[in-house]
Amino acid sequence: MRYFVRKTGFLILTVWVAVTLNFVIPRLMPGNPAQAMMAKFAQQGPISPAQEKALALMLGLPTGSLWSQYWNYLWDLVHGNFGISYSYFPQSVSSVILNALPWTLILVGLITILQFVVGTLLGVYAAWNRGKKFDSTATVLLSFTSAFPYFWLALALIYVFGFILKWFPISGGYNGALAPAFNGQFIGSALYHSVLPAITIFITGVGGSLLGMRNNMINTLGEDYILLARAEGLKNRTIAIRYAARNALLPIVANFAMSLGLVVGGSLLMETVFAYPGMGYLLETAVSNQDYPLLQALFLCITISVLLANFAADIVSGILDPRLRKGAVR
Structure with a gap:
């Protein structure tokens, strides 16, 4: 029994580490996803800051402090909410997967x-x-x-x-x-x-x-x-x-x-x-x-x-x- 309990505890710890790294790594990357999408629209003409902000809100990009983002991320994760897919907009990531x-x-x-x-x-x-x-x-x-x-x-x-x-x-x-x-x-x-x-x-x-x-x-x-x-x-x-x-x-x-x-x-x-x-x-x-x-x-x-x-x-x-x-x- 001790063997199975130890393995279960290690699994829970490893899943938590994986979830946390999945939250941290994208936020260490320069820029934000909205800029990547705006680059495609910019080919058709200049994009104003207001339009970029509206797109960020529409895509549900995180706001607030890092801790609040982390807890919101865990809450969304428990409820299977991964946001909106850019490739299959306006479908949610969960439905696409x-x-x-x-x-x-x-x-x-x-x-x-x-x-x-x-x-x-x-x-x-x-x-x-x-x-x-x-x-x-x-x-x-x-x-x-x-x-x-x-x-x-x-x-x-x-x-x-x-x-x-x-x-x-x-x-x-x-x-x-x-x-x-x-x-x-x-x-x-x-x-x-x-x-x-x-x-x-x-x-x-x-x-x-x-x-x-x-x-x-x-x-x-x-x-x-x-x-x-x-x-x-x-x-x-x-x-x-x-x-x-x-x-x-x-x-x-x-x-x-x-x-x-x-x-x-x-x-x-x-x-x-x-x-x-x-x-x-x-x-x-x-x-x-x-x-x-x-x-x-x-x-x-x-x-x-x-x-x-x-x-x-x-x-x-x-x-x-x-x-x-x-x-x-x-």
């Missing part, structure tokens, strides 16, 4: 979990049959595919299956002629548009899971307790799953948790290449348009999701390895 988040969670999240599960199982099988044909073939092939850059593979798939064969659409999350709705036609269109992005994520990610699990599994198979289990006549399946795979899985839980945490940020390059309406594409749009409120909210969402994912990894590791709870390993 909520529109993009499901696309990323469903596509990137599910494929990340799928490639981890498939890669881990293949890694267990390859390690148990090390030196055989499957091990050699899978290791070489997936080592090669895992080295593919996201954008290179995405462009290759677009060229072959989009331009030449014309099997799949090359951009967007659904048919633009359809209105987003929870019906068969829209869901089918969304699935159709997600095929190439899903293949991109899976191919470039499954190799890392396989290689990581295979290497850990091989090291674990040389431990004394594995030799003892074999000497006692346990089935190979029991030894591989309950003893070897369980302990080999511990070192890569943290990496998988980090991958899940980064899912909220989306796959920036993949979503940009496919113009997929997820968090990565939203982040690229916010950077291009100097949308400070949206950037601030996105960075905070990504940071907190990574912290929560690492916290979950610590809890799972503590459950799988009792030595962590007793303080024997740290």
